[in-house]
Amino acid sequence: MPLPFLRIRCAALLLSALAAQAGAADKTAADWQAAARADIEAVHQLILTAHPGSIDELNPGFKDWTERGYREALQQVARVDSYDSMMAASRYYVTGFLDGHLVYSDNARGKDPIVVNGWKLRRQGGAYVVQGQLKDWPAPLPPFGARLLQCDGRSMEAILAEDVAPYYDRRNFGGTHEILPELLFAPAMADLKLKRCQFRTAEGAELDMPITYQAIAMQRYFARDSWSDAPQKTQTRRSNQFSFQDGVLWVSAASFNSLPSKEQIAAFETMLAELSKVEGARLIVFDARGNGGGSSAIGSKIFDAATGGLDYDKHGVDQLPRTYAQWRVSDVLLANLEKFSKEFASRYGEDSQQARSTRTFLKQVQDAKAAGQPWVEQPAGHLVTRADIAKRGGKLRRHQGAVALLTDAACASACLDFADLVLSVPGAVHIGRATSADSVYIDTGRATLPSGNVLVLPQKVWRNRLRGNNETLTPSIALKADMADDAAVRAEALSALAPIMKPRLQASP
Template sequence: MLLPLLRARRALLPALLLTLLPATAGAAGKTAADWQAAARADIEAVHQLILTAHPGSIDELNPGFRVWAEQGYREALQLIPRVNSYDSMMAAARYYVSGFRDGHLIYSDNARRDYPMLVNGWRLRKQGSDYVVDAHLKDWPAPLPPLGAQLLRCDGREVDAILAEDVAPYIERRSNGKLAEHLAGALTVPALPDLQLKRCQFRTAQGAVLDMPITYQGIPMQRYFQPWEKAPPKSPQQQRRSNKFSFEDGVLWISAANFNALPSKEQIAEFDAMLADLGTLQGVRLMVFDVRGNGGGSSVIGDKIFTAATGGLDYDKQDLDKLPRTYAQWRVSDLLLETAGKFTQGFVTRYGPDSAEAKRSEAFLKQVQQARAKGETWVEQPGGNLLTRAEVARRGGKLRRYGGPVALLTDASCASACLDFADLVLSVPGAVHLGRTTGADTLYIDVGRARLPSGNVLVMPQKVWRNRLRGSDEALAPGIVLKADLDDDAAVRAETLAALKRDRRAAP
């Protein structure tokens, strides 16, 4: 891959409503008309970038993309009269962006400055099929629903309907379990002035039903990110995971949890040392690749971990040219030129001008420059031939340095470069997939960043894959679904090893 496959997660900051705060709005120095003009400018800029730089707008294999590019643009413009604040400006722009249902296409929130956030003082969390109040803002001036109370409905509407109609269109329209958790938390702040909750019913832990008015208050962003008063957790808390491994009783457990580009030479050296250690291990009888918490990043990092642990996948190469060709097409644009230049400079700084990473990036930059000069639309990136798992097995696929069982452990966070890594591991004949169903991504990946009139940034894919092993928006479902809380490392390890012991493919 010529540029790191960057998985930028959608920012899920709440929306701001200033209708209840005329004094605050005045202090901020902007009127509703100002915010409406800002929303229009950003929506128009996003529309123009989509048309001139996104591969989807000229992708003949995906006509539906162009349909939303225009329909969504018109619908977003119709929201402008409802805009009166920074956050409702964001909501209008994100309505357009979220309609593409692509985790690589993101409207950022980094121009907020001192604009306040209007919140209701409590935060919701999804637990199973229920929605439970799990946090309060401290020193809230009005009554709040008790911690642990279940939200039943608001204003005569079911919670799922509120999230689907009033939250998802302005934040995240794709559906999987992980994204649903984000939507519940986003109910703290409405996206547009007419989407405020007025009255809700809750069921307490003791079974009593409470009917309460919902109040909103403007707060500084800094207060929102200070510690909230939380209900005692009923399960282990989600952990920040890193790339590491453990080797015990012949079980090599590799946590491949972070594929983000390494920002410093020190971290690069630490990562390289881990890879070297992996290559020296002897007596491995079971290998588990654990990608819990991995939301993507650079596929190069995953490839290096896999190769260090296994020596890489080998198979009969005869007549490969008879298989379908896999390749990517980069959309030639000003944004791609800028992105390629930035990555080249970054690789030179981190790895050195003579490194393979820097030279590869410089060569790609020259390709883009030459294509631009010739007026060409695409720069092609070869991807080899399409090797399905069945084809690898037919060709006698095996790992070069390890002949034992291989397992992959996933959760719903797995997307982008994490999915590329999952494809690689599952290409090993006999590999067992455990955990939960992954996320999914479209064929549009490898992002650039364009600054918008508001100061916020549009993160946008710049290339499209052709004949990729995994289809567009195709999630990977495990053959063995784990029942353990995936944040409980001990329980996950115990259930994983027990399940693999029962599975004949993974029997050491």
């Protein structure tokens, strides 16, 4: 089922902030506070009745935050005076679960103005660099390329940790650190506005500037011609495709959309058929940049088409620990399964494997609810580690050259499942940037809140998963190239992989 990726997730939350104060013109602070309280209470009830964590005996910390975080979020309500701060109070509760699949989304937007500071910030290396300015701003703005040093006597790290992360993403890993500076443009709460900041220009001069905020139309913020931006490289929109050149099979696994259109399904099947015919590759690079997740089945199909699949000695595997998932039986799960059952039947056909398996699982959940059972188990084989596969003579059925996985910070959910699969190939090399991370709670459903906004929440918990809870995958070869620059990434990747390819190729028959 579709899941949000860190950048996608943060983009959705960014939109939430940009849509802040929608409808505020005819509402008082008391109205917004009542709306915030209603949403927080509804989220609390959904956590208790539909989230697997609330009945997970192996995770007592989840239950602690369920109640402690609820109380803390209610304490935020006194600060609420707008749509923006209403959302911030609810998100304060949600982000405390440290789960990228648990998201308070924005589905109740209006047309009221938003309050922003007029400039964009981006993290580059260890610095925070100004990368854009709104045109016609009524006050001086920090120049392009200037590094933000501190504001109001506080370090950037403190500001991001205390004023931004609690309302967007509290998880402590690289992808989050990249995104949070981009969210500094609009304060989550009115009392979090910056007053004075110090910058260092590209020429080395230090600037001390007051920070001004202005209400602008949301359309102005999103309009490309509203901004004076620092020069940016054009980013190619990637899709599931491949190229085969000079013995290198470059497979872009950019989208695992679980509800594609019929046209997209047909194009994907054609791509798989063509990919399965490629022979003689000296190197396969699985490029997962920009992939925020979706359906793991799509990644498996791409991998199998390119390689023929992974084979190893399975004797005694049944003696290894079982891997399985437990689905939390709830009305939310039932409603989402009914939706997916209809969607799959419409897209793939009533008799398709996708539609039939969803109907079968829906019946299991219905029966479990009728019997008062809290869980429905999903068997997933046994826990076979990468070391186990290597010891068992793991090899690809249709490829004998080198294998590499290329990721960026966007890789989450089903993309991480794909990464696990590729890296299970003995000798596979991970390049690029560190991935995002998943908790053991996964496969999301959706529930509408009193405000009209939506809570996206996990519906199952993994047991004995290969990857740990909120574990990122860090490449053995880090690339310095801009991950949005396809040509630069390809050139650096192939240069880095050249010495790794050579011994593999010499050993190949």
